Amino acid sequence: MKKIYLDNNATTPIHPEVLDAMLPYLKDEFGNPSSIHWAGRNTRRGVDDAREKTAKLLNCDASEIIFTSCGSEGNNLAIKGVAESKKDKGNHIITTKVEHPAVLSTCKYLQKTGFDVTYLDVDSEGMLDLDQLKKAITPKTILITIMFANNETGVIFPIEEIGNIAKGHNISLHTDAVQAAGKIPIDVKKMNIDLLTISGHKLYAPKGVGALYVKRGVRLTPLIQGGHQERNRRGGTENVAGIVALGKACEIAQRDMPEEIKHLAALRDRLQKGLMEKIAHVRLNGHPTKRTPNTVNLSFEYAEGESLLLNLDMKGIAASSGSACTSGTLEPSHVLVAMGVPLEASHSSVRFSLGRGNTVEDIDYVIEVMPAMVERMRSMSPLYSTITGKGTDITFAESGSHSH
Numbered sequence: 001m002k003k004i005y006l007d008n009n010a011t012t013p014i015h016p017e018v019l020d021a022m023l024p025y026l027k028d029e030f031g032n033p034s035s036i037h038w039a040g041r042n043t044r045r046g047v048d049d050a051r052e053k054t055a056k057l058l059n060c061d062a063s064e065i066i067f068t069s070c071g072s073e074g075n076n077l078a079i080k081g082v083a084e085s086k087k088d089k090g091n092h093i094i095t096t097k098v099e100h101p102a103v104l105s106t107c108k109y110l111q112k113t114g115f116d117v118t119y120l121d122v123d124s125e126g127m128l129d130l131d132q133l134k135k136a137i138t139p140k141t142i143l144i145t146i147m148f149a150n151n152e153t154g155v156i157f158p159i160e161e162i163g164n165i166a167k168g169h170n171i172s173l174h175t176d177a178v179q180a181a182g183k184i185p186i187d188v189k190k191m192n193i194d195l196l197t198i199s200g201h202k203l204y205a206p207k208g209v210g211a212l213y214v215k216r217g218v219r220l221t222p223l224i225q226g227g228h229q230e231r232n233r234r235g236g237t238e239n240v241a242g243i244v245a246l247g248k249a250c251e252i253a254q255r256d257m258p259e260e261i262k263h264l265a266a267l268r269d270r271l272q273k274g275l276m277e278k279i280a281h282v283r284l285n286g287h288p289t290k291r292t293p294n295t296v297n298l299s300f301e302y303a304e305g306e307s308l309l310l311n312l313d314m315k316g317i318a319a320s321s322g323s324a325c326t327s328g329t330l331e332p333s334h335v336l337v338a339m340g341v342p343l344e345a346s347h348s349s350v351r352f353s354l355g356r357g358n359t360v361e362d363i364d365y366v367i368e369v370m371p372a373m374v375e376r377m378r379s380m381s382p383l384y385s386t387i388t389g390k391g392t393d394i395t396f397a398e399s400g401s402h403s404h
């Protein structure tokens with residue numbers, strides 16, 4: 001069976017060069033980076049080098065990088081850390097309705113401990129209204145936490161403009177850039193970002209490592225009390241192999257980004273166009289252009305999303321509906337709900353998220369197998385027969401024009 005992986009927003013495979021870079025630290029280079037002897041010095045060098053590489057991808061100083069265990073930890077550390085350290089100044093936080101659960105649940109938790117949180121709306125294309133953001137700011141606002149790019153739709157928010165607004169009001173800006181890092185250019189200085197989260201396993205490093213950029217001067221209460229690691233901001237002996245891997249992944253991402261953007265956007269557009277041409281009643285969830293190059297979220301109306309995923313899986317195609325964290329429940333995606341996507345359409349959504357390994361052949365295979373699959377499922381939908389008068393007629397699927 002073919003194996004086609006189109007779920008790179010859930011996790012990515014480890015890049016071979018990344019694996020090569022980390023392996024010595026799982027074998028001979030075992031020292032504790034805090035030790036002063038040769039064994040410690042060797043691993044310390046690995047961590048330092050990775051810190052430089054990670055900082056370079058974001059355009060910050062190496063001293064502004066804190067290594068974490070994952071994106072969720074980075075988001076928790078940034079939001080709780082700033083909230084705690086600035087609670088004498090105010091108790092108001094602004095975020096959006098479409099954040100990753102690692103941000104949303106952290107904000108909900110803080111609400112229970114006396115913080116006020118404003119959840120901004122998005123429009124039908126998943127985009128923010130900056131006037132709504134400006135109006136939400138109060139003298140008590142201490143933190144704005146808004147994602148760089150959405151994991152479900154790929155929609156990219158105007159972080160630089162948000163950075164200017166935050167700076168103008170002297171409010172800290174944190175952005176969850178887990179879906180943006182390595183995919184699109186990020187410049188924390190130019191964009192006025194104070195804190196930014198990334199995660200290794202979303203950019204071809206392994207699971208279990210991430211980083212948080214914290215601008216020099218931003219005060220942060222640590223989540224993990226311990227030794228002096230990470231300049232007293234995150235106790236715990238470093239995950240050296242993971243950190244080395246993340247550094248290498250950042251270096252590769254920066255090196256290959258222009259090419260990868262072209263490669264992925266071309267495949268993504270081919271997939272979107274092919275499916276929309278061959279299958280009727282398909283809607284795009286998300287912004288047509290302000291999107292990460294690898295992501296397309298489509299609703300195949302009158303077909304059930306979870307069944308579509310099972311059918312795709314039987315053909316060897318791995319995709320997802322909504323985010324991995326909410327799949328398995330029948331709750332519609334909170335992102336699509338916030339966009340006002342009708343319930344029926346949100347239950348028929350599929351997210352394809354492409355990655356480095358994907359080829360034109362992969363995409364064409366999906367375009368080849370999906371029309372009949374969707375039509376078969378629609379033929380079982382009473383609503384579909386009522387609306388189209390088609391029922392079990394499958395000629396419909398074949399009537400689309402072929403573009404390739």
Ligand SMILES: *Cc1c(COP(=O)(O)O)cnc(C)c1O
Nearest residue numbers: 070071072100102151178179199
């Ligand atoms: C995956 C993801 C996270 C969580 O990262 P982990 O490393 O899995 O904890 C946070 N935010 C976004 C946007 C993500 O896609």
